[in-house]
Amino acid sequence: MHRITTALGAADFFRKRMSPDVEEVWVAALNSDKRVSAAQCLFRGTADQCLVHPRDVFRFACLHNATGLLVAHNHPSGVALPSTEDEIWTEQLLTAAAIFMIPLLDHVIVTRTGYFSFLESGRLVAEHDGSAGRDLHKVFQKRNQKER
Numbered sequence: 001m002h003r004i005t006t007a008l009g010a011a012d013f014f015r016k017r018m019s020p021d022v023e024e025v026w027v028a029a030l031n032s033d034k035r036v037s038a039a040q041c042l043f044r045g046t047a048d049q050c051l052v053h054p055r056d057v058f059r060f061a062c063l064h065n066a067t068g069l070l071v072a073h074n075h076p077s078g079v080a081l082p083s084t085e086d087e088i089w090t091e092q093l094l095t096a097a098a099i100f101m102i103p104l105l106d107h108v109i110v111t112r113t114g115y116f117s118f119l120e121s122g123r124l125v126a127e128h129d130g131s132a133g134r135d136l137h138k139v140f141q142k143r144n145q146k147e148r
Contacts, residue, residue: 003035010072013036014070025045027072034068042056052073068102069097
């Protein structure tokens with residue numbers, strides 16, 4: 001099993017598997033030793049977009065007993081910077097990760113020659129102790145009490 005411990009390692013791992021011509025979204029389920037237990041292309045789009053939903057990412061994570069999750073997609077344009085849609089999707093993934101208590105370790109955008117890491121850029125909190133899920137549960141409880 002391949003061990004991934006850095007954003008560069010993740011970018012290299014996914015780049016070898018991605019088509020350079022169309023956007024693809026890949027997910028890797030990691031075990032507690034940061035070894036890939038499963039990796040799969042979940043979505044394949046066009047030259048400049050790919051429709052994706054967080055539930056499909058976490059379905060994969062649950063089916064493969066992931067203790068951590070790496071998500072990557074490519075930008076065939078060659079520009080590794082995240083779009084507004086990429087940032088929104090990452091926030092959705094972080095919310096789902098807190099609920100499922102499966103940490104999103106990084107979201108990497110890959111090009112033929114470079115990459116962008118949400119973790120390295122400081123836009124992602126990689127580790128959690130489960131408190132995020134409990135905090136979200138409290139938010140939902142308060143919301144439900146207000147609606148009554």
